[in-house]
Amino acid sequence: MSAFLPYSRPDIGEAEIEAVTATMRSGWLTTGPAAAAFEREFAEYVGSDEGGIHAIAVNSATAGLHLALEALGIGPEDEVIVPTWTFTATAEVIRYLGATPVIVDVDPVTLNIDLDDMAAAVGPRTRAVIVVHLAGLSLDMSRVRSLLAGTEIKIIEDAAHALPSSTGGTMVGSLKYSDVAVFSFYANKTMTTGEGGMITTRDPKVAERARVMRLHGIDRSVFDRYSATTPSWAYDVVAPGFKYNLPDPAAALGRVQLARARDMRDKRASTAGRYLTGLAGLPLTPPHPGAPHDLHSWHLFVVRLTSEAPINRARFIQEMSTAGIGTSVHFIPLHRHSYWREFLGLDHKRYPVAEAAFRAAVSLPIFSRMTDADTQRVIETTRDLLS
């Protein structure tokens, strides 16, 4: 009997351990030089040599999404459109600000937001949309932008799965067609700082507001305006801010992971390639692999069992677990959670694509440290169960 294979596992090497211990030896445990270096390197990574990108390190993607909406001025009268096929964090941040999420269905091929449904949901109170690059399959952001052309609606990318991802040569996070992108460095994401996240934006006002609100609403530049010589103890509080800064040991870990992000992605892409070949012909719909020249991060590998499958999704998950293989479901759609259903008065029938996908979806193991033998074991077990 082989060891249990989880559906995801972080890839932490000696270089990460050394980088973290070095920060601890430096004596600087909160946000400092490592976080500043991480922000510079991240802006360069997603923006190549174009420049103009502000990267703001935070202690989670949830914090980053909250800061992004706050900096864009979203408030109680506003509506923000989100897809139902996502993690609750995408929508909960809208409620933090007293605004209302408008939850729409997803595309049957990609499971990313359905762009027609998104456009149809725009109303007089719509101030923003948050799109999700599900599993790391980048949405075509130029289409989102053109559908919202002529409006003041802000476009936010929940890029929690999308490092590194690109479409049409544009890296997610480089903001060619959007206002803000937010990445997650949670333990099971494509790179990790344990807990952490990064905001990118080209808007200097959004960047400044997010930086101030990330740390208690403290603004040293405001104080500078009133005093010619600023002593080091002096600061001014301009708003009731939050405590969302990323500590240096986490940032040091992130710098090493960022340098390895492409290599880790290529390893997941190799697993994905083996799955696509090895699972062909089975009664399941494989994930969309993206256009040939696009970069898919392959954070997740979500298959959907078809009606021809000999067992249902619940039984498949149970049998895989018995065979020592971990799986998961990404996601239970928002409209199926009691809070969202009751607060917004949602009806399952409003989401036919997500409903069908939810009954059938299961995430197979994919992570950079998977061996070819691990991948083969998943393929063979899946073939046994579904043939």
Ligand SMILES: *Cc1c(COP(=O)(O)O)cnc(C)c1O
């Ligand atoms: C993980 C995840 C988040 C939240 O990330 P945290 O860093 O844990 O706050 C947000 N959106 C999506 C789609 C996610 O998968």
